[in-house]
Amino acid sequence: MIKREILNTLRQTALTLSFGLLLPVVYWINEQRLVENKPFGHYAEFGAMTLLVFLVLNLAYTMFASEDKDGAGEYLKSLPIPKLRLLCMKILPRLLVSLFFLFGYVFTVSPLASRFTTGEYFVVFIPTLVVMLSGFLLGISDRKNPFLAGLLLLPAFYWILSGPLAASIAGGILMKHTNFIYETTGSSIAQMRFCFDASQLTMNLLPTLLPVAVLLPLYRKWDCSSGKLRSQEMLKRLILPTALILTITYIIFNIPADWLR
Amino acid sequence: MIKLDNVTCGYVKKPVQQGITFEIEEGDVLMITGPNGAGKSTLLKVLASILNPTAGTVVYGWPSAEDPRKFIGYLPDSLSIYRSMKVKDLSELHWNAFGVKPQPLPLLAEASIEKESRVSELSLGQRVIFHLSLILSTHPRLILIDEILHSVDVHLRNLALEALVRTMADENPTVVMVNLNYTEIEHLVNRVVFLTREGILLNETAENLTNSRNMTLSDILAENMNSIYSKKRQEVSE
Numbered sequence: 001m002i003k004r005e006i007l008n009t010l011r012q013t014a015l016t017l018s019f020g021l022l023l024p025v026v027y028w029i030n031e032q033r034l035v036e037n038k039p040f041g042h043y044a045e046f047g048a049m050t051l052l053v054f055l056v057l058n059l060a061y062t063m064f065a066s067e068d069k070d071g072a073g074e075y076l077k078s079l080p081i082p083k084l085r086l087l088c089m090k091i092l093p094r095l096l097v098s099l100f101f102l103f104g105y106v107f108t109v110s111p112l113a114s115r116f117t118t119g120e121y122f123v124v125f126i127p128t129l130v131v132m133l134s135g136f137l138l139g140i141s142d143r144k145n146p147f148l149a150g151l152l153l154l155p156a157f158y159w160i161l162s163g164p165l166a167a168s169i170a171g172g173i174l175m176k177h178t179n180f181i182y183e184t185t186g187s188s189i190a191q192m193r194f195c196f197d198a199s200q201l202t203m204n205l206l207p208t209l210l211p212v213a214v215l216l217p218l219y220r221k222w223d224c225s226s227g228k229l230r231s232q233e234m235l236k237r238l239i240l241p242t243a244l245i246l247t248i249t250y251i252i253f254n255i256p257a258d259w260l261r
Numbered sequence: 262m263i264k265l266d267n268v269t270c271g272y273v274k275k276p277v278q279q280g281i282t283f284e285i286e287e288g289d290v291l292m293i294t295g296p297n298g299a300g301k302s303t304l305l306k307v308l309a310s311i312l313n314p315t316a317g318t319v320v321y322g323w324p325s326a327e328d329p330r331k332f333i334g335y336l337p338d339s340l341s342i343y344r345s346m347k348v349k350d351l352s353e354l355h356w357n358a359f360g361v362k363p364q365p366l367p368l369l370a371e372a373s374i375e376k377e378s379r380v381s382e383l384s385l386g387q388r389v390i391f392h393l394s395l396i397l398s399t400h401p402r403l404i405l406i407d408e409i410l411h412s413v414d415v416h417l418r419n420l421a422l423e424a425l426v427r428t429m430a431d432e433n434p435t436v437v438m439v440n441l442n443y444t445e446i447e448h449l450v451n452r453v454v455f456l457t458r459e460g461i462l463l464n465e466t467a468e469n470l471t472n473s474r475n476m477t478l479s480d481i482l483a484e485n486m487n488s489i490y491s492k493k494r495q496e497v498s499e
Binding site: 001003004066067069070071072073074075077078079080081082221223224225226229 | 271272273274306309311312313328330331333335337339341342343344345346350354355357358359360
């Protein structure tokens with residue numbers, strides 16, 4: 001089974017990355033067309049980033065594509081493979097391939113390469129993991145439900161776009177309110193560390209992982225019953241985490257300036 | 262022994278069957294029959310442990326700590342299988358999942374199935390034979406077969422039934438078959454459950470049935486089926 005999943009992952013990866021062959025063509029066309037064309041490195045950087053985002057999304061979305069295409073869902077469920085093992089077999093090859101290319105991009109092509117620190121590995125790892133888990137959950141429910149697919153992608157976008165800002169605002173507010181404790185001890189570094197960790201955990205990590213965390217227990221009951229029914233159940237469970245993400249996003253983008261002072 | 266206790270099952274919110282209770286003894290060959298839509302295949306999926314009952318329990322007679330699917334061979338009517346895979350690769354996947362050693366599948370040669378062929382290239386009958394071979398190769402304690410044998414030609418059907426009979430003689434598994442064509446498997450069956458949308462109409466040993474009614478099993482079941490449909494016709498005309 002794992003062999004099959006690895007082969008499927010590599011096949012999907014090769015197919016997605018083969019679109020990269022279009023880059024030199026686009027560059028060449030623009031070279032003929034434009035008076036001042038950008039250097040090829042610019043095309044490579046932008047193209048690689050777009051392809052990698054598409055690769056991660058595609059690997060996640062097609063996690064159960066072969067079962068759907070072959071009509072093998074019932075057969076897969078009849079195999080005595082423990083649920084956790086199946087989850088790992090589906091996710092790990094795709095996660096590893098995604099991280100390999102994403103980190104490859106970060107350390108070679110991306111302008112962030114020189115600024116990348118150890119803690120920032122999570123910046124790439126967490127959304128990739130969340131997207132893979134979301135792809136898995138979509139696969140065991142109804143892959144053709146665009147609304148569910150959209151909602152399952154929301155946490156990854158939150159982690160990239162709103163989460164860091166929410167965490168830094170919350171960290172700032174926390175610093176302000178914990179000043180009186182640390183003023184007596186004089187340990188400002190410890191205070192900063194605490195505020196940073198607490199705000200990262202509550203405003204960034206928890207809202208990002210919450211949707212997947214409330215849906216994963218449904219996998220325990222995964223069986224031959226209607227995938228549509230399961231997707232309805234998922235949508236119901238997603239209401240609160242989604243509301244939380246949207247509320248935080250709304251607040252941080254509408255926060256009064258004097259709060260930040 | 263397998264015990265279904267007050268089982269309610271279905272795919273959507275409305276259950277197909279409610280409050281089903283019966284027992285299957287070890288080594289029994291049970292035929293589940295009844296009109297279309299009665300929930301025969303659904304019940305078989307519950308027995309195969311791939312559909313959770315919405316209420317009630319299914320207790321298998323083997324260690325409860327183990328995954329029951331490890332001891333079950335299930336041949337669904339949808340013939341759900343990885344069609345894009347090669348016969349040899351799918352066999353390997355199946356054996357790995359069940360933790361059994363690779364072994365020859367003599368039925369394949371008899372059904373002219375090449376190991377290098379993709380499953381999608383096989384005829385429907387060949388697919389049934391291949392799937393059945395895979396199932397039997399794991400030596401299941403419970404074999405579940407859903408109607409699919411009807412759609413196979415006489416030669417391959419006999420091949421499948423012979424393989425099944427051989428396994429029954431050698432390993433004494435419990436066999437549950439969903440069937441509408443009684444004559445072919447009549448001699449194999451020792452118990453019959455006749456299922457209707459309202460529940461179990463009949464749950465009796467084949468011997469008791471034939472002795473009490475002085476008719477063949479096929480005739481008894483055909484009579485039941487006719488009475489259900491004539492009752493329905495009457496209801497519609499009223």
